Amino acid sequence: MSTRLPLFPLPIVVFPGEAVPLHIFEERYRTMLGRVRQGDADGRPLPFAIAYHWRDNVAVIACTVRLHRVLEEYGDGRLDILTIGDERVQIHEVLDEQPYFEAIVEPFVDEDEVLDATLGERLLALTTKLAELQVGKPVFVSAEGAAPLSFRAALLVDMAPEERQLLLQATSENLRRRILADHIAELVADFAAGSMKPPVVH
Known part of the structure; x- marks a missing residue:
């Protein structure tokens, strides 16, 4: 099932379960984090996708992360946060209707196999x-x-x-x-x- 999530293109690749500290300083991503902190229907912070960004390219397979903790908030609006990698997703469309990017994604899962x-x-x-x-x-x-x-x-x-x-x-x-x-x-x-x-x- 497709989902619309905030998208954060970065020059890193995140794995499920990985702890990822982030320094949020651009205005558009501070706005994005505000949306994340508003939460989803269950009251939990909204997940967002981190996709590997290099040159003018954005990887189609990304990993969602969830806000684990706000480490520090600065007077000028910058934030240090800790996120945890959640699940892999495939990006089908990138949207620019908000100040930050969003993406239409769906889960990206492994094929059925017997583990060696x-x-x-x-x-x-x-x-x-x-x-x-x-x-x-x-x-x-x-x-x-x-x-x-x-x-x-x-x-x-x-x-x-x-x-x-x-x-x-x-x-x-x-x-x-x-x-x-x-x-x-x-x-x-x-x-x-x-x-x-x-x-x-x-």
């Missing part, structure tokens, strides 16, 4: 190994969670926005696990060889 447990175990092991190499101690990713394992594991790895976008728009959890596991395996090998030290994203 071996892939999941490999991804968990590699993610733990990479974190241990980087910070000197394991950082465990739970095998269970609200967001798919691939997205939760990806939060521990530094990736370019283009790489994150490829994961976001993949419709197979098994494919995402394979792509991410192969990527992390390369990072682990490079780190072990002493050629690089990729940062853990907090």
